[in-house]
Amino acid sequence: MGEFDLIKRFFTHPTPKAVLGVGDDCALLQPRPGMHLAISSDMLVSDRHFFADVNPRTLGHKALAVNLSDLAACGATPVAFTLALSLPEADPAWLGPFAEGMLALANAHGCELIGGDTTKGPLNICITVFGEVPQGQALLRSGAKAGDDIYVSGTLGDANVALAHLLRQRREAPDSTQAFIALSPADLSSAMARLEQPTPRVALGIALRGIATAAADISDGLLGDLGHILERSGIGATLDTASAFTLMAAHRTSTQSAQLLASEAMRPVVLRHVLSGGDDYELVFTAPASRAAEVQAAAKAAHTSITRIGQIDARSGLRLTDGNGRPVDNNFQSFDHFA
Amino acid sequence: MGEFDLIKRFFTHPTPKAVLGVGDDCALLQPRPGMHLAISSDMLVSDRHFFADVNPRTLGHKALAVNLSDLAACGATPVAFTLALSLPEADPAWLGPFAEGMLALANAHGCELIGGDTTKGPLNICITVFGEVPQGQALLRSGAKAGDDIYVSGTLGDANVALAHLLRQRREAPDSTQAFIALSPADLSSAMARLEQPTPRVALGIALRGIATAAADISDGLLGDLGHILERSGIGATLDTASAFTLMAAHRTSTQSAQLLASEAMRPVVLRHVLSGGDDYELVFTAPASRAAEVQAAAKAAHTSITRIGQIDARSGLRLTDGNGRPVDNNFQSFDHFA
Secondary structure (H helix, E strand, O other): OOHHHHHHHHHOOOOOOOOEOOOOOOEEEOOOOOEEEEEEEEEEEEOOOEOOOOOHHHHHHHHHHHHHHHHHHHOOEEEEEEEEEEEOOOOHHHHHHHHHHHHHHHHHOOOEEEEEEEEEOOOEEEEEEEEEEEOOOOOOHHHOOOOOEEEEEOOOOHHHHHHHHHHHHOOOOOOOOOOOOOOOHHHHHHHHHHHHOOOOOHHHHHHOOOOOOEEEEOOOOHHHHHHHHHHHHOOEEEEEHHHHHOOOHHHHOOHHHHHHHHOOOOHHHHHHHHHHOOOOOOEEEEEOHHHHHHHHHHHHHOOOOEEEEEEEEOOOEEEEEOOOOOEEOOOOOOOOOOO | OOHHHHHHHHHOOOOOOOOEOOOOOOEEEOOOOOEEEEEEEEEEEEOOOEOOOOOHHHHHHHHHHHHHHHHHHHOOEEEEEEEEEEEOOOOHHHHHHHHHHHHHHHHHOOOEEEEEEEEEOOOEEEEEEEEEEEOOOOOOHHHOOOOOEEEEEOOOOHHHHHHHHHHHHOOOOOOOOOOOOOOOHHHHHHHHHHHHOOOOOHHHHHHOOOOOOEEEEOOOOHHHHHHHHHHHHOOEEEEEHHHHHOOOHHHHOOHHHHHHHHOOOOHHHHHHHHHHOOOOOOEEEEEOHHHHHHHHHHHHHOOOOEEEEEEEEOOOEEEEEOOOOOEEOOOOOOOOOOO
């Protein structure tokens, strides 16, 4: 199968929103009047962001999901995306499910594949995604104000526990002596779904327009991504680790799971996965305390759970506290590709 | 150097045209009223599109140039781009000149770096570029009509001769018995510049708005890229190989060079490089014969030479002729990553 057959067979679909889709030198878009075009680009590299033998269907989903998550963090409505793909070979048995996984998520969000590139090379997926957001309503990292509440959506840490499990299975764990959360098979399966098929919080991002003062998506770990908000907003925060601790989904699945996570040995491990695990693709956002009811209403409208985990301070820096407001050491490290 | 320091140091620059540039989850653009946003994405892979030890400054130039070339082919004015970069390591000695080469070209075209991604992995550069084109004026591949003249800009084949030279030097030539054009040192140096620092024909593309009926850029070889126009326009063409033969720049540099290329042994080799070499990043375009004077005026205004090389036919298929209109066999193959 040649390059152009491959594009026709797997990646050419109707694009009613776009002026022009796949097949020319450029695609053409026209944002609606009064709209800004929100743009984000993410590159996923084999053996870095995913294992080369991962299910291609879930990989297709995830590659688009991590981009949609950036639109969600800006409160933008997905419109279109381009896909640049470097492939070791043109294997229809791989490309078929990859394209299906990607396009199922794309269709669910009305996000059209309008162009891209295919080349031979080490497996690499680069998506650039386009969304619309009304002028002046984009959620930025820079708008947090002292006194704002800090919230996160959904659950945190489970994806990172699943990753730790996979690394251990492959004997690639960075430190095999590190304490390990032995989830039940059912919990592990749910955690694996969080790792491999994250849910971009698009509806929540849109619902928070005009309410949230700042937002970011959690890809590199809560503390790191909250840190970006603090840096861009020029402020600090106090984060309640007791609230954060409860964010792992496995707390809620059975008494047995809850007991495991709450054990003395597991508590710090749970906290590490929640605070600095990454791969969550939830939103961390801030809003004035006076608008707490509107925040809850937005979450309800978006069918997305949210948890208040702290408060923005005028004083710079990020402080962690326990459930009684006492300081907790911050020895958590977020993900950095080159650190 | 960490991931975020790297982005700050090398890839964060003022973006007066954009609503929001590097540093948030998304960048924000707002096309001017009446404008469509033209979008193209190209991925360059190490050891596939370039040698890993290529000068990073020229690589930075080329990575953006091949994308600007797609905007040129649509007649779009460059506005902005995103850069996703997979790097084996964060080496300032490589990143510095890479960023400089890229940004020098970007600045020359008023094209702002507004976002992207950096990750660790095999060297891979994925750029998505954005341009503006007035509604209804984009040059598409689909508009060629029977009777239109076919033109190409600039010179063709030299980049591919330079590549053949590099492959031979590295003993990676696909077929070492294949006839080889032994360019003079001066000609080889010029050809190498064409390979490593192609000139996107942005001004020509803009000047051809409303005049050209179809256009494409020549990345995979003239015949292949003209073939895309024929396919999308549902028509055929006759191409004069005698005109095409003259398109190599080395014809014009010295009597000695001209004699070398015109020799019986070299003629078919020259034609192969011109017709199916690729990496030219010139434009192939069509225009009604009645508008030949306007085409020439547009080329003059854009300070870009053009050559008429054939004509669009109602009959499908691509026919090659010699200088006297007699048929010539078409045994030229364009580049395909998976063929």
